[in-house]
Amino acid sequence: MKTTIFQAIRLTILTLLFFSGIYTLIILGIAQLAPNKGKGESITVDGKKYYTNVGQSFTDDKYFNSRPSAVNYNAAGSGGSNKGPSNPDYLAQVQARIDTFLVHNPGVKKEEIPSELVTASGSGLDPNISVKAAEVQVNRIAAVRKISVDVLQQLIKDNIEKPLAGIFGPKKINVLKLNLALDNLK
Amino acid sequence: MNTEILGVVAMFVLTVLLAIPLGKYIGKIFTGEKTIFDKLFQPLEKLFFKLSGIDAAQEMNWKQHLVALLTINLVWFLLTLFILMNIGWLPFNPDGNPSMSPDLAFNTTISFVTNTNLQHYSGESGLSYFGQLTLMLLQFISAGAGMAACAVVFTAMKEKTTDKLGNFYNYFVKSCVRILLPISIVVATLLVFNGTPMTLKGKDQIISMQGDTINVSRGPAAAMIAIKQLGTNGGGYFGVNSAHPLENPNYLTNMAENISILLIPIAMIFALGFVLKRKKLAWVIFGVMTLGFLFFLIPSIALELKGNPAIDHMHINQALGSMEGKEIRFGSAASAYWGITTTVTSNGSVNAMHDSFTPLTGMFTMLGMMVNSFYGGVGVGFLNFYIFIIIAVFISGLMVGRTPEFLGKKIEAREMKIATIIALLHPFLILTGTAIASFLYAHHPDTYAGWLNNPGNHGFSEMLYEFTSSSANNGSGFEGLGDNTPFWNIACGIVMLLARFLPIIGPVAIAGILANKKYIPESAGTLKTDTLTFGIMVFAVIIIIAALSFFPALTLGPIAEHFKIY
Structure with missing residues (x-):
């Protein structure tokens, strides 16, 4: 032993x-x-460093907004909401987000709001949104920035990240890169 | 075809294609045959044995194997407990995180020694880099110990009468050095080249585009993530595990990590075929496991892609499926696939929040852990399946009126007693634990108000999931549960401990006893175990034991919730 x-x-x-x-x-x-x-992958623009994979909070009307986050995009930690699908408080919260979105985006119909824009991601740091989630925000940004809708549509098209090898997984948009490109439009 | 579905199909097909040659390689390692990597690894193994004073050629019987396994696990327990309670002053702590409280350290130590990786802390704030690297050691060696126990059972199943079943340290060190290490290096390399951090530097402060100051957590993550997947450990570097964009940056890393989850568990089945020279038996076992796996997987993917009906009532667009707790870069299908693969294999890493899955997907993840042998954890998954085989052989024997035999060995009362106790232990631990927790919560709602993040049936599911995950040595959670309290830390710690070691001791004992018995050559009257009929029999035994034991509890949780919102 x-x-x-x-x-x-x-x-x-x-x-x-x-x-x-x-x-x-x-x-x-x-x-x-x-x-x-x-x-960690990063890019530096005008002397400011950003992590391309780590999502940031975009709530201003002049930017493409990112998804809701349970940790408010605080990358010191991470976390999802862990709300169950039937939780009444949670459903009320989603409803409130829908209402807020409609206020900020007049003219958008409810049926056009992609659910990912009113639901929190798993990590709370999701760097992406879907193509639809970007397109539904175009009219608002065009009005705030006084840019034509066509230019914004093209900007979105240029920023689509295709599925892996073109066939595996969803296509998506990196919100940070899209907004950097948006600020670059002059 | 839909690119989300295509991604999932590609992952599964690739896993099986990689698992077959890997299984052959593992089989050769367990039987001591030559492999092409001998020259590379032999010197390292010899060094390990020499410096520890171990004679790796010394044959052990099943009792000696268990003594060696339990002793080394005790050493791991004491060492880890000491480190976790002292990380505050130990080196490699750039963010200045504090030492763990005794009950949290107790839980975390057991969690990693038992290959569970239930985490009641968050990696970014709860551990130093020294603590993370110590836990990474356990991710290697706890997986290696499971594989070694499995190798003992494989050896014992051969057609001869013997009590000599190889050397524990030999199986253990070879599993770590020749299997887990090289594949981990490959996976970690792929991860760092795709943006997963691997650095000893602390948090990095940046200013966001909107002007917020953010501290981005980093660390030596890639090395740990590789082995957490391959060893069915599941304990992530960051709090949200592989949902974190640094832990799992893109779809390629997601595929690599998810393939790593299933790879060794499936390869172990093919290894069995090579060790016993019974490839057909391996395919029957693989078939039964895959059938069960698909039975959980397909409805889960369908449900997640369809979305949450309660959100449908708000009349918004759910084209991407139920997106609460999920990441855009993986999508609903790959999130559901991960959810099922991680629970059937006792891995427990996540790339989406299981608490926010639709109710029945949540139930299928629980069922994966309740059965715990549709592939199962590395090594131990087969041990669980072995118990079900023994029970199926016995029942089949009674049905046709013959003495039950498995691979030429008679199964008698003593083996059946052990098998029954082990089969019933799992439901006993889960249901008793959940019952006690529910009782406490129901009678002291004020004291324990912080436990549940969701009301009603879903709250019950949170508690049921936690005990299921502990007993299955899985480690994932319905993370809404406020689980860093003395009750959950201690209760889950005890459950993990019992549920790890008894289901290793049982099958090793049965296999050891059977190996000692006289070999009866096959005759016309032998119950053939490598047939479709027997496969169905095993499947039925699994479904009956899991369904009958857990159905009432599942009715109170996910099933009731499902009918509420559909």
Whole structure:
């Protein structure tokens, strides 16, 4: 028994050194070869750095709005609402978001609001919206920014990210990139 | 065809195509045959054995295997408990996160030692990098221990009479070094090249376009995410696991991670076929498991794509499906696929919030954990299935009036007693735990008001899910549950502990006892186990045990909720 215990302790220490230490160092080494050196993908615009994969809160009428977030896009943490599909408080909250959206986007019919614009994402940091969710906001942004609708439609088209290899998964739009491009329109 | 469905189909087909050759490779490792990677890994293994004073050639009987397994697990438990309660002052803590409270450390330690990875903390604020890397060690070795136990059962199922079943440390170290390590390196590499962080730097402060100051959490995530998927651990780096855009940045990483979830559990079945030289038996087992898996998967995808009827009543556009708790880059189909794959395999990582799934999808994720052997966890999934095989053999034997035999060994009272106890342990732990929690909540609603995030039937589902996940060593949750309290930390800790080790001890004991028995050659009267008929028999046994035990509880939770909103 004594031998078994000492063998177990020694083997545990060795695995700790190897899997927590050396394996981590191997992956850290490989990360140095990656384009972003393992620090998360980012872009710098006008000296300001943004993480392209980490969603930001866009609530201004002049920007394409991002999805609701249970953690208000605070990337120090992360979290979903964890509301069940039948929860009355939750459903009231969704209804309120629909009403708010209609106020900010006069002329849009209820049936045109994509549900992802009034439901919170899983991470609270969703960087994407669907193409429809961008299109439904075009009229509002055109009015606020005094840009033609056609220019905005084209901007959306240019920013569509196709499914993987063209056939796997949904197509989507990165809200941050779209809004950066929007600010660039002059 | 719809690109969301196509993505899901591609993931499953790729998994099976990769699992067949991997199964052959695992089979060779367990039987000690030569493989092309011997030169690469042998020196490393020899170093491990030499420095630990282990003779890896020494054969063990089933009791010695269990002693070795339980002893090393005790060492892991004590070491991890110490580290988690002291991360505050230990190194690699750039964000200055505090040490864990004793009850949370107790829960977290058991959770990772038992391959469960239930997380009552959030990675960004609850752990230092040192703590994360220690838990990553457990993701390797707890998976390796499960595979080693499975290797013992495989060896014992061979057609001979023996009590010599190989060496535990040999199976364990080889599973970690030759199987988990190389595949983890491949997956982690793919992740870092797609934007998953792998750095020892702390949080990064940026200013958003709208002018908010944000601290973006980072860390050595890629290394951990690879092994969390491959070892059916599931414990994520960030709080929301693989829903986090840094943990799972795009559809390619989602495919890679999701394939990793199912890969080794499926490969283990094919490994069985190679070890026993009974490929047909492996295909029958794979067929039964896949049938059960699809039975959960297809309705779940359909329901999530269709959307939440309560939101339909608001007359908005639900073209993408039920999007609460889901990410745009994965979509409803891939979220439902992940939800089912992660629960049938005892993985427990998530890419969407299970609490917000439509009621019946929530039920299917629970059923996946209640059965816990439609693929199941690495190694232990087959052990659970083995119990159901033993029961099916026994019942079939009674039905046709013959002595029950499995692979040439007579199954008698002692083995059946063990099998029955193990089969009933799982429902016992889940239902008793949920009953106690419900009683406390119902009688002291003020004291425990913080527990439930949702009222009514869904609140009951949150509690049922937590115990199911603990007992299945899964680790996912209906995360609305306020679970970082002494009750949940301690109750789930005890459940995880019992539900991990008894279902390892039981099958190893049965297999060990059977291996010792006289081999009876096949004759015309032998019940053949590699046939469609027997496959259906096993499937029926699983459905009856799972359905009969859990149906009443499911009626109170997800089924009632379903009828409320449909």
